Amino acid sequence: MADKESTHHGRRDFLQLTSIAVGAVGAASFGWPLVFSMDKSAEVKALSSTELDIASIQPGQAILVKWRKKPYFVRRRTKDEISAAVKVEVASLRDPEKDSARVNSDRPEWLVVGANCTHFGCIPTGAKSTENRGEFGGFYCPCHGSHYDTSGRIRKGPAPKNLPVPPYKFVSDNILRIG
Amino acid sequence: MEKKQFDNKLVQWVDHRLPVFSYMNAEYNEFPMPKNLNYFWNFGALATVVLVTMIVTGILLAMQYTPHTTLAFGSIERIMRDVNYGWLIRYIHANGASMFFIVVYIHIFRGLYYGSYKAPRELLWMLGVVILLLMMATAFMGYVLPWGQMSYWGAQVITDFFTAIPIIGNPLTEWLRGDFVIDNATLNRFFSLHYLLPFVIVGVVALHVIALHVHGSNNPDGIDIKEPQDTIPFNPYFTAKDSVGLGVFLIIFAFFVFFAPNYLGHPDNYIEANPLATPAHIVPEWYFLPFYAILRSITFDIFFLEAKLLGVIAMGAAVMILLIVPWLDTSKVRSARYRPLYRIFFWVLLVDCIILGIVGVKSPSDLVFPGISWFDYKTLGLIGTIYYFGHFLFLMPVLGLIETPRPLPTSISKPVISLSSGGGSAPIGAAAAKKEKA
Numbered sequence: 001m002a003d004k005e006s007t008h009h010g011r012r013d014f015l016q017l018t019s020i021a022v023g024a025v026g027a028a029s030f031g032w033p034l035v036f037s038m039d040k041s042a043e044v045k046a047l048s049s050t051e052l053d054i055a056s057i058q059p060g061q062a063i064l065v066k067w068r069k070k071p072y073f074v075r076r077r078t079k080d081e082i083s084a085a086v087k088v089e090v091a092s093l094r095d096p097e098k099d100s101a102r103v104n105s106d107r108p109e110w111l112v113v114g115a116n117c118t119h120f121g122c123i124p125t126g127a128k129s130t131e132n133r134g135e136f137g138g139f140y141c142p143c144h145g146s147h148y149d150t151s152g153r154i155r156k157g158p159a160p161k162n163l164p165v166p167p168y169k170f171v172s173d174n175i176l177r178i179g
Numbered sequence: 180m181e182k183k184q185f186d187n188k189l190v191q192w193v194d195h196r197l198p199v200f201s202y203m204n205a206e207y208n209e210f211p212m213p214k215n216l217n218y219f220w221n222f223g224a225l226a227t228v229v230l231v232t233m234i235v236t237g238i239l240l241a242m243q244y245t246p247h248t249t250l251a252f253g254s255i256e257r258i259m260r261d262v263n264y265g266w267l268i269r270y271i272h273a274n275g276a277s278m279f280f281i282v283v284y285i286h287i288f289r290g291l292y293y294g295s296y297k298a299p300r301e302l303l304w305m306l307g308v309v310i311l312l313l314m315m316a317t318a319f320m321g322y323v324l325p326w327g328q329m330s331y332w333g334a335q336v337i338t339d340f341f342t343a344i345p346i347i348g349n350p351l352t353e354w355l356r357g358d359f360v361i362d363n364a365t366l367n368r369f370f371s372l373h374y375l376l377p378f379v380i381v382g383v384v385a386l387h388v389i390a391l392h393v394h395g396s397n398n399p400d401g402i403d404i405k406e407p408q409d410t411i412p413f414n415p416y417f418t419a420k421d422s423v424g425l426g427v428f429l430i431i432f433a434f435f436v437f438f439a440p441n442y443l444g445h446p447d448n449y450i451e452a453n454p455l456a457t458p459a460h461i462v463p464e465w466y467f468l469p470f471y472a473i474l475r476s477i478t479f480d481i482f483f484l485e486a487k488l489l490g491v492i493a494m495g496a497a498v499m500i501l502l503i504v505p506w507l508d509t510s511k512v513r514s515a516r517y518r519p520l521y522r523i524f525f526w527v528l529l530v531d532c533i534i535l536g537i538v539g540v541k542s543p544s545d546l547v548f549p550g551i552s553w554f555d556y557k558t559l560g561l562i563g564t565i566y567y568f569g570h571f572l573f574l575m576p577v578l579g580l581i582e583t584p585r586p587l588p589t590s591i592s593k594p595v596i597s598l599s600s601g602g603g604s605a606p607i608g609a610a611a612a613k614k615e616k617a
Binding site for chain 1: 243267
């Protein structure tokens with residue numbers, strides 16, 4: 001009896017393991033559509049680009065626009081603000097990036113950055129010149145006190161990264177397309 | 180066995196405080212099952228699998244669906260077109276309802292054939308009827324949610340049943356709808372209840388299983404378990420047997436989902452609800468057709484009772500009569516295997532239900548056979564209805580009294596052992612080996 005069982009063991013284990021493996025593949029291929037259904041749907045992902053007229057934005061001012069449902073700052077920088085951003089020693093920054101890498105070199109007056117603080121996503125103040133722009137004249141996040149400079153780079157406070165630069169281009173002199 | 184049931188220390192620790200592991204072991208691993216069960220005993224497990232599938236897909240659909248009359252239809256189309264695999268989840272859910280009913284109907288007819296409702300399993304059976312009623316309510320309200328033409332007019336007709344009740348009918352119906360007509364209030368409460376009732380079903384299923392495990396499963400011979408040789412443990416024997424049945428069932432389910440997803444539905448439900456135009460031909464989903472036929476078969480008043488009210492009563496009674504089946508059947512023998520007369524009438528009842536189903540799709544005034552002018556589907560429906568109630572109210576009590584049952588086997592294991600000489604002890608040995616391994 002014992003001998004007989006041991007000769008069958010290899011076969012039985014093989015059958016059991018392959019059955020479990022096939023069952024697991026089946027369960028996973030049923031489970032994936034269920035999980036994936038909760039992700040962004042096609043009509044959400046289809047929100048590809050946002051165009052806006054920037055002619056009315058005054059130097060020193062910024063506006064908030066939405067691209068793919070998220071807010072972005074479009075800021076027309078003054079000469080002083082540009083030179084302040086360029087002068088900073090890059091090596092001293094928490095997230096080292098040159099100002100020239102964050103703006104269009106033909107039109108450095110325009111700064112286009114994400115408007116969610118890289119700490120926990122609040123929208124920093126500083127779009128209007130009357131709002132608190134923090135110690136470095138860019139943006140200031142009221143939630144946990146992060147200071148961004150006029151290039152949208154993190155300078156002080158808990159946020160880890162610079163405000164992100166989205167893909168964008170100037171379609172004409174006054175039309176900006178994000179995305 | 181009591182002391183060292185589990186090797187794992189953590190399992191022992193938990194089990195000492197919350198005996199989930201010993202419970203699962205006792206009820207789903209070692210649980211003694213009659214060893215002569217056939218594949219008709221798969222359908223309880225299949226129904227459980229479909230119930231879980233419906234709840235899982237339903238929760239995901241509810242994440243995408245909008246219960247508002249102006250947005251519901253569009254949100255279904257969004258699920259079909261834009262939500263990742265939304266079409267798949269919706270088709271599984273929609274066809275899952277049909278799969279649920281076919282599985283449960285086979286489960287019920289299995290119970291009727293093998294006398295599973297007889298003592299001491301009356302409450303088990305009655306809980307099953309409660310599950311059927313809850314399923315019907317849930318399925319109906321789910322069908323309203325897409326807010327198509329059949330959704331709307333189905334809801335209109337079904338809620339109008341309540342207007343048949345004398346005196347309080349109209350106010351009751353308006354209370355149920357939350358409006359003078361089917362509108363947003365109705366849609367919202369149907370969505371709320373459609374989400375709630377499946378969990379109530381889970382609760383009643385739990386009671387159904389608890390009741391089942393008191394006296395164990397009935398079996399094709401309909402005789403009690405007398406000795407340990409009559410049983411084999413649930414695992415691995417019936418987990419394996421259920422898995423085979425599940426595999427076949429899932430192939431059929433998948434066939435509908437992938438190759439005929441709208442075959443069991445009605446095309447008019449892809450037209451958005453229009454309160455000013457009723458579709459030419461209103462039919463319920465297939466699983467309600469026999470009951471719909473019974474509803475429509477009563478077209479005459481009896482004394483002061485209007486036909487409308489009688490139809491509704493007949494339809495309700497068609498389900499409710501199942502509750503008292505354990506007391507209508509006077510035979511002491513459970514299984515139809517040993518009941519030569521009942522066995523014949525069981526099949527006649529099944530055919531009668533199928534005929535009523537056919538009557539349910541046909542127009543009442545259509546002729547069954549062209550040329551026989553008096554024999555329309557309305558008449559056939561009335562004959563079918565009378566036979567349906569006659570089966571339960573007349574045949575069931577009388578057959579038990581006049582029938583001479585065939586001799587019952589002395590025990591479950593006797594016929595099995597006599598068929599395969601000397602092989603009787605093999606399953607027991609294998610079961611013991613399995614326990615040692617665990």
